[in-house]
């Protein structure tokens with residue numbers, strides 16, 4: 568089964584299997600070359616049992632599709648959008664312009680500027696078009712932030728996030744204890 572995306576190179580053998588429930592999170596990207604960076608975030612969504620879908624909506628190569636997908640996302644039941652792009656990374660901001668949903672941008676390290684170009688392209692949005700921005704290539708945090716958004720109105724995800732934080736705390740404490748041994 569192929570993932571829902573228009574690219575030949577998006578296949579389950581890349582390790583992202585599509586959930587069956589109606590998606591709550593849309594993970595979209597400027598190019599299939601961004602997919603390896605998104606894999607960690609998709610793993611987190613799977614770990615928390617969040618239904619997601621993946622797509623490619625380039626702000627530059629497929630601007631009409633990007634506008635259409637972003638405009639229709641909320642009506643389809645999507646609650647949060649994660650958008651990844653590299654270089655002149657206009658996708659997250661443009662998606663944000665077309666939807667009232669929270670949009671989380673992932674700056675991808677894709678050029679000789681090492682992702683700083685992507686970061687600056689995403690983070691400096693004009694007032695009125697908020698777009699959350701995580702660290703360069705940090706799709707893990709994008710997924711965790713998306714789950715926190717869901718947790719604000721879905722108790723299951725609130726509880727799972729709390730458990731995740733407690734587990735993190737426990738793991739750090741175990742490491743500290745080992746150092747003291």
Ligand code: RP5
Pocket residue numbers: 596597598599600601625651652653654655675677
């Ligand atoms: C951006 O340009 C994409 O998000 C990607 O990070 C970068 C390079 O794209 P490809 O040339 O690999 O398709 O639009």
